[in-house]
Amino acid sequence: MANVDVLSIDGSKVKTIELNEExxxxxPNQHALFEAVTLQRxxxxxxxxxxxxxxxxxxxxRKPFRQKGTGNARQGSIREPHMRGGGVVFGPTPRxxxxxxxxxxxxxxxxxxxxxxxxxxxxxxVDAFTFDAPKTKELxxxxxxxDAGRKTLIVLGEQDDNVLKSGRNVPGVxxxxxxxxxxxxxxxxxxxxxxxxxxxxxxxxxx
Numbered sequence: 001m002a003n004v005d006v007l008s009i010d011g012s013k014v015k016t017i018e019l020n021e022e023x024x025x026x027x028p029n030q031h032a033l034f035e036a037v038t039l040q041r042x043x044x045x046x047x048x049x050x051x052x053x054x055x056x057x058x059x060x061x062r063k064p065f066r067q068k069g070t071g072n073a074r075q076g077s078i079r080e081p082h083m084r085g086g087g088v089v090f091g092p093t094p095r096x097x098x099x100x101x102x103x104x105x106x107x108x109x110x111x112x113x114x115x116x117x118x119x120x121x122x123x124x125x126v127d128a129f130t131f132d133a134p135k136t137k138e139l140x141x142x143x144x145x146x147d148a149g150r151k152t153l154i155v156l157g158e159q160d161d162n163v164l165k166s167g168r169n170v171p172g173v174x175x176x177x178x179x180x181x182x183x184x185x186x187x188x189x190x191x192x193x194x195x196x197x198x199x200x201x202x203x204x205x206x207x
Contacts (some may be wrong), residue, residue: 051091149190
């Protein structure tokens with residue numbers, strides 16, 4: 001199993017723990033990562049683009065001119081798709097762009113993403129990440145002590161409003177719980193910071 005140092009938020013070493021090799025030490029599956037990122041980005045699309053078809057545009061209740069004798073091609077409505085101001089054929093309509101992935105593939109993608117960060121030495125474990133009150137300045141100081149990059153993902157074991165409120169004003173910082181782990185946030189971050197209880201939960205759940 002891979003060993004990793006557990007740090008305090010001041011950057012000092014507290015102890016060393018072993019990571020679960022089956023979660024944090026596998027050969028990353030690139031196809032599973034691709035599918036998971038595509039799924040998340042597709043699910044973020046609003047899908048509310050809309051055009052009006054022939055039955056939805058206003059007007060066109062009568063023939064624009066008589067059938068014969070004008071020299072023009074016969075027309076039944078001014079809202080035909082080929083007429084100016086008419087309906088649109090096969091245009092976009094509201095839809096859900098998301099799709100589903102098997103649970104085993106989703107877990108494989110998460111394990112692959114975590115293993116990528118371990119291989120890149122971009123995963124940090126802290127003993128605890130708590131504040132007495134929401135303090136953005138203290139969070140920024142802690143990230144500096146931990147040598148965090150411009151984009152940082154903080155993973156907590158349980159919901160902590162003080163940490164959440166401290167981090168939402170810092171550009172590039174995302175705070176989630178272990179139950180909310182997702183591939184897109186992990187791969188997008190320059191550094192992933194786990195609390196000790198969060199990394200224990202991830203090692204147990206993602207087997």
